[in-house]
Amino acid sequence: MKNNNSNTKLILLHPYIQKQGGSNRLWLLAFVSFFTIAFLLTLIYTREYSTPTASTSTTAAATTFGGAPLPTTVINTLLHYASTSNNSFHMAYAELKQVSDVLRKCSSPCNFLVFGLTQETLLWKALNHNGRTVFIDENRYYAAYMEEKHPEIDAYDVQYTTKLSDLHELVASTKKQIRNECRPVQNLLFSECKLGLNDLPNHVYEVDWDVILVDGPRGEWPDAPGRMSPIFTSGVLARSKKGGNAKTHVFVHDFYGEVERVCGDEFLCKENLVESSDTLGHYVLERMDANSFQFCTQNSTLPSASSS
Structure with missing residues (x-):
């Protein structure tokens, strides 16, 4: 040598x-x-x-908790930083906490369905620790981007066929079909109801959702799709549960909007509204019998099918 x-x-x-x-x-x-x-x-x-990346560190941190629920200090920290974001479109602390409190009380694993990919997407995934969180968005490219950037996100795209300007016409048409295609209890996969979403992945209709958040689609112009279909679909999914908890919590964001108020009254019902503000409505819906043909027990804002 x-x-x-x-x-x-x-x-x-x-x-x-x-x-x-x-x-x-x-x-x-x-x-x-x-x-x-x-x-x-x-x-x-x-x-x-x-060198470990941020996502790797996050995954490692999540793995540390294993099957245990997130500690209260972690939840409060996540809510604090999410609500103090510089982005003007984020939800306020009070709104985030309402949803978070329900997720914390949800039996594990919690099934959480979210309409809309927003600033809070990663937060919802994190808060529903050990649970199942699925996101539905109208933008297929953004859904694919989010899944590529964050492989832990389960996102699907949907093609809306409604227009915001047709709100009252669509609601009236739906009520006329309440005993047929637009029943409150049904499998929407086989439905032809104009407000029912029937092109979601098959397993979405099979899951008993514990919490549903309607925070999409985006847009308030006349030709925008509006949130009529997500609100109607949420009402049907909640009432058509076959197992799990008999109750489903449905949150509607941007509650000041006409679509959110009208469709909330018609398909989620005032008697089920347990808490509300200008920006967030919180409904609790009960599972219904398969032969039920009425969304609300109280009078609704539009004439029913029997009186038309």
Whole structure:
């Protein structure tokens, strides 16, 4: 080993090399430079990909809790930072806490369905720790982007066929079909009701959802799809549960909107409204018998099918 090192030194410093012309010196310099750069690039690459990323750290932190519920301090911290975001479209602390409190009391695992990919998407996933959280959004590209960027997110896209300007016409048409295609208890996968979403993944109709949040689709212009279909669909999914808890909590965000108020009254019902503000309505719906043909027990805002 010692002799090899000596030979190597003699080869590198041999006078023969020193007597070579300028071209040989340049060749040697280029040769050494190449291997030096290659070594540095390899070192940088190794350091970059061996350093834990933010998502890796988050996953490791979540794994630490295992099957246990999130500690109260963690939940409060998440709510605090989510509500103090600089983005003007985020939900306020009071709204976040309402949903969070219900998720905390939900029996594990909690089934949480969210209409809309928003600023709170990652928060909802984190708060429903150990539970099942599914997101539905009208933008297929954004849904694909979120799943690629955050593999833990379960998101699907849906094609809405409604228009905000047709609100009252659609509600009236739905009520006329309340004993047929637009029944309050049914499997929407096989329904032709105009307000029913029948193109979601099959398993969405099979899950007994404990909590549903309507925070999409976006848009308030006349040709926007509006939230008529998500609200109607939420009412049917809640009443058509076959197992689990008989009650379903349905939250409607942007509760000041006409669509949210009208469809909430018609398909989620005032008697089920347990808490509300200008921005968030909280309903608690009971499972119904398969032969039920009435959404609300109290009078609704539009004439029923029997009086038309």
